[in-house]
Amino acid sequence: MRKTRKEYTDANRIAWDEAAPRHATHNNEALFAAVVDPGYVSFKGDILHALRQVGVAGKHIIQLGCNNGCETLSLRNLGATRCVGVDASAEFLAHGRELIRLAGAEDQVELVESDVYELPAEFNGAFDMVLVTIGVLSWMPDLKVFFEVVRGLLKPGGQLVMEEMHPVLFMYEENAETGVSSVQYSYFGKHIWEETDGLDYYGHEVYDGLPNYSFMYRLDEILMAGIDAGLGLQRFTELDYDISNLCSDLEQSPTRPPLGFVMVMSCE
Ligand SMILES: C[S@@+](CC[C@H](N)C(=O)[O-])C[C@H]1O[C@@H](n2cnc3c(N)ncnc32)[C@H](O)[C@@H]1O
Numbered sequence: 476m477r478k479t480r481k482e483y484t485d486a487n488r489i490a491w492d493e494a495a496p497r498h499a500t501h502n503n504e505a506l507f508a509a510v511v512d513p514g515y516v517s518f519k520g521d522i523l524h525a526l527r528q529v530g531v532a533g534k535h536i537i538q539l540g541c542n543n544g545c546e547t548l549s550l551r552n553l554g555a556t557r558c559v560g561v562d563a564s565a566e567f568l569a570h571g572r573e574l575i576r577l578a579g580a581e582d583q584v585e586l587v588e589s590d591v592y593e594l595p596a597e598f599n600g601a602f603d604m605v606l607v608t609i610g611v612l613s614w615m616p617d618l619k620v621f622f623e624v625v626r627g628l629l630k631p632g633g634q635l636v637m638e639e640m641h642p643v644l645f646m647y648e649e650n651a652e653t654g655v656s657s658v659q660y661s662y663f664g665k666h667i668w669e670e671t672d673g674l675d676y677y678g679h680e681v682y683d684g685l686p687n688y689s690f691m692y693r694l695d696e697i698l699m700a701g702i703d704a705g706l707g708l709q710r711f712t713e714l715d716y717d718i719s720n721l722c723s724d725l726e727q728s729p730t731r732p733p734l735g736f737v738m739v740m741s742c743e
Contacts, residue, residue, distance in 0.1 A: 477667075483616040483688045484590050488563040490687035495566030498543075503570060506545060510578045516549045521712050521737040522608065522638040528710075529634055529739060531555050534603040537628055539591050540611035544571025544584065550606065551583045558584045559598070561591060591615065591624060602628050607637045609718050609735070613645075613689045618696060622704035629742040635706060637740075640719045641733040645691045647722045656722035666691050694736075706740035 478486075509515050518526060532554030541547045541560030544567075550558045562568055568586045575584045589595070605625045615621040625635050648659040668689045692700075698708065714735035717723040725731045 478616075478688070480592060480616045480620075481590075484563065484592065484614075486685070487614055487687050487689075488590070490685050491562075491564040492566040493684055495564060495570065498567070499570055502543075506543070507574060507577055510545065510548060510574050513552060513578075515578070516552050517545045518549055518553075520716065520718075521714055522636075525636055525638075525710065525712075525737050525739055526550075526553065526606075529604065529636055531604075535559075535601065536604040536606055537561065537598065537602045538606040538608070539625070540607065540614065541571065541586065542567050544568070544574055544586050546606070546608055547571070547586070548575055548578055548580055548584055551578075551580050555604075556583060559602075560584065560586045561589050561594065562586070563588070563590050592617070592620060594624065594628070599627050600630055603630055603633050605629060605633070605635045607635065607639070609638055609640060612637075612639050612692060612697065616688070616690060618690075618692055618700045619703065622700040622706065625701075626704040626706055626742060631742060633742045634709070635701070635738075635740040635742075637736075637738045638718065639697075639736055639738075640721060641713065641735050642692060642694050642697070643732045644719070644722060644725075644734055647725065647732070649722045649724065654724055656725050656728075660691075662693065664691070701738075701740050705742065707743050708738070709741050710737070710739035712737045 535557040537559040547560030713733040717726040718735040
């Protein structure tokens with residue numbers, strides 16, 4: 476039976492909290508050493524290019540699903556003057572707060588524990604940019620309301636900058652033994668996945684986790700949800716390289732599908 480939006484996001488919050496210590500084992504030592512450099516920027520490739528084109532300096536930016544905040548911190552290092560990272564996972568945000576302390580960025584970077592669907596009212600219309608990066612959309616049980624939230628956060632003329640896994644990628648599954656990915660699902664197929672495999676996407680550690688729920692959206696659904704929320708499409712680029720660690724062997728495949736996209740939408 477379909478759950479309510481809140482039941483999905485609550486279950487996912489618990490599953491992400493459960494993943495945080497595992498993620499930290501694989502990631503945090505190197506990350507904590509790197510962020511001490513005031514020039515630390517985690518963005519690469521087309522998302523960095525898009526951020527530079529749109530312009531970050533002097534802006535007020537909110538990142539939805541910021542995880543451990545390393546990208547929110549990178550926005551500050553690129554010149555943003557107010558950087559807010561929102562995530563539901565208290566455990567990941569605890570790592571983020573340590574990272575921001577080490578970087579000496581407490582005055583410009585604020586991490587907020589909140590469900591994306593329940594943001595504080597004072598954020599309404601407060602931002603020049605909303606940033607969404609890899610692996611957030613598929614955790615959103617309601618795409619329409621998600622884009623309405625984005626629209627509500629933006630000042631007039633503000634922009635959404637999004638880097639995400641390409642919906643076509645969700646048709647593929649990687650064989651755990653051979654590491655070879657192949658098409659297993661219809662593009663127009665199942666929309667809600669219940670899984671109990673752990674969520675340590677960084678170390679790929681396999682463990683029995685609590686159930687988590689992810690959602691498969693088509694490209695037309697993503698674009699139309701943004702447009703219906705009142706956002707205009709400004710830039711759209713499909714990526715032929717791996718941004719997600721998901722089916723990463725496809726990057727080398729002669730028949731590789733689109734693996735990601737970078738999109739800029741603006742609030743008219
Ligand atoms: C794959 S991670 C995003 C990683 C991010 N792109 C980065 O590189 O740091 C997805 C994040 O979304 C958060 N998340 C999932 N559902 C959420 C919700 N409803 N509200 C707020 N955060 C949510 C999770 O806690 C997790 O940290």
